[in-house]
Amino acid sequence: MNLTSFGFLTLAVCLAITPVSSFGAGRTASSTESETATQSDEKAGAGEFVAEDQTPSGKFLTATEIKPILGATQGSWVALREWDGQDLLYFTHLEAWRCGLHAVYYTMNDGEEQRWEMEPCYFNTAQPNAIKAEGRVPYTNFALGSAQKVRIRVLYDDNSEATAEFERASILMN
Numbered sequence: 044m045n046l047t048s049f050g051f052l053t054l055a056v057c058l059a060i061t062p063v064s065s066f067g068a069g070r071t072a073s074s075t076e077s078e079t080a081t082q083s084d085e086k087a088g089a090g091e092f093v094a095e096d097q098t099p100s101g102k103f104l105t106a107t108e109i110k111p112i113l114g115a116t117q118g119s120w121v122a123l124r125e126w127d128g129q130d131l132l133y134f135t136h137l138e139a140w141r142c143g144l145h146a147v148y149y150t151m152n153d154g155e156e157q158r159w160e161m162e163p164c165y166f167n168t169a170q171p172n173a174i175k176a177e178g179r180v181p182y183t184n185f186a187l188g189s190a191q192k193v194r195i196r197v198l199y200d201d202n203s204e205a206t207a208e209f210e211r212a213s214i215l216m217n
Contacts, residue, residue: 092145095200102142102171104164106199109143113197117207120195121149123214124182130190131182134159135174138181142172143200150194151185159183 097107113120122133137147142164150156162179165171174181193214196206 092198092200092202094202097201103140104142104166104171106143106201106203109140110199110203110205113137113140113205117205118213120197120207121193121209121214122216123190123193123211124216125187128187130185130187132185132190132193133182134161135181137195137197138162138174139172142166145198145200145202148196148198149183150196151190152192156194156196 095105097105099105099108101108103109103112116136119136120134121136124131124133132149132151134147134149137144137159138161141147141161144161147159147161148156149159162175162177165173165175191211192208194206194208196204198204
């Protein structure tokens with residue numbers, strides 16, 4: 044068994060034994076595997092996208108390839124940092140797996156859902172998921188202490204969705 048096979052086997056075992064409800068205090072999660080856009084009539088989502096081919100590439104470019112990873116790491120989708128008198132909400136983890144996503148949406152507290160604009164996937168390169176961060180930052184900012192709860196909704200490129208909600212304390216970086 045080579046090292047790559049061992050890594051995938053380890054991930055598969057972890058996914059098989061990890062309960063879905065083990066996100067820790069202040070973290071809740073739910074997933075819906077809707078293969079159609081039926082849930083998107085009242086909000087932005089799958090209705091504006093066409094489901095993409097899910098043939099595995101081995102480069103983690105499809106929902107089929109990244110869904111198990113994002114499912115296992117849902118508690119790390121976002122992070123919150125107090126910096127220079129502001130709350131900074133980081134999307135770095137989702138940016139790293141963006142090649143199997145159509146879109147990422149966030150709702151701060153009970154406000155309006157916003158779309159997080161990710162940099163493109165660099166399909167024709169050796170590192171399609173590379174984060175170049177040219178002219179952009181992987182976070183958005185809010186008034187210090189104002190970010191109390193955030194809801195994240197990811198729309199995979201097969202048009203299925205997953206959501207997670209986080210309380211401030213559960214994503215606040217020390």
